[in-house]
Amino acid sequence: SQQGEEDPQALSIQEGENATMNCSYKTSINNLQWYRQNSGRGLVHLILIRSNEREKHSGRLRVTLDTSKKSSSLLITASRAADTASYFCATESTGNQFYFGTGTSLTVIP
Amino acid sequence: DAGVIQSPRHEVTEMGQEVTLRCKPISGHNSLFWYRQTMMRGLELLIYFNNNVPIDDSGMPEDRFSAKMPNASFSTLKIQPSEPRDSAVYFCASRLRLARTGELFFGEGSRLTVL
Numbered sequence: 359s360q361q362g363e364e365d366p367q368a369l370s371i372q373e374g375e376n377a378t379m380n381c382s383y384k385t386s387i388n389n390l391q392w393y394r395q396n397s398g399r400g401l402v403h404l405i406l407i408r409s410n411e412r413e414k415h416s417g418r419l420r421v422t423l424d425t426s427k428k429s430s431s432l433l434i435t436a437s438r439a440a441d442t443a444s445y446f447c448a449t450e451s452t453g454n455q456f457y458f459g460t461g462t463s464l465t466v467i468p
Numbered sequence: 469d470a471g472v473i474q475s476p477r478h479e480v481t482e483m484g485q486e487v488t489l490r491c492k493p494i495s496g497h498n499s500l501f502w503y504r505q506t507m508m509r510g511l512e513l514l515i516y517f518n519n520n521v522p523i524d525d526s527g528m529p530e531d532r533f534s535a536k537m538p539n540a541s542f543s544t545l546k547i548q549p550s551e552p553r554d555s556a557v558y559f560c561a562s563r564l565r566l567a568r569t570g571e572l573f574f575g576e577g578s579r580l581t582v583l
Contacts, residue, residue, distance in 0.1 A: 388570075393572075406571060450570060454518065456561075458503075
């Protein structure tokens, strides 16, 4: 399987704390993306980082990419109860395939 | 734009029946993906199309599964005959290939239960 692995599988934090999720993948990539999925809904794109980038910010989101280790991390700062969702990394290869990781279930306690 | 539209949202059927899931991608998008999501296996890429042409169907689990994209605004995923292990949420996603952002836009999914 070309799916990535995410760590941790589940994360529970207090509102206001930071949440960090990690993603490891197996193959060479063009870019890596993070998506969010609320319960019972489709996935929504959060942020994209290209293979030649090391860090990217968007609002309260910070993504890092280490292609030598084939890993990425997503940091959500100052978490809110509304951030409760599952978060997935997705890698895009040169063949235009998108493969998703196993996901991290984040619970933010008010 | 209404986004990616999938139908039906929920389907309950009996083993052996034919199931057809439908997807209308976002207008102007030229890549379309079908995924299956289960607790055990996560999100699995089943097949994807570029410009209505199937590019990679290596994720289609068995010959019982087939997908078509007769035009740029419609795709179907068919399971015949269905089995209980096909129970899952099936997602369709589209994007504009070579767009700078490269993001996928997902539908809300079709939840299939095969009894």
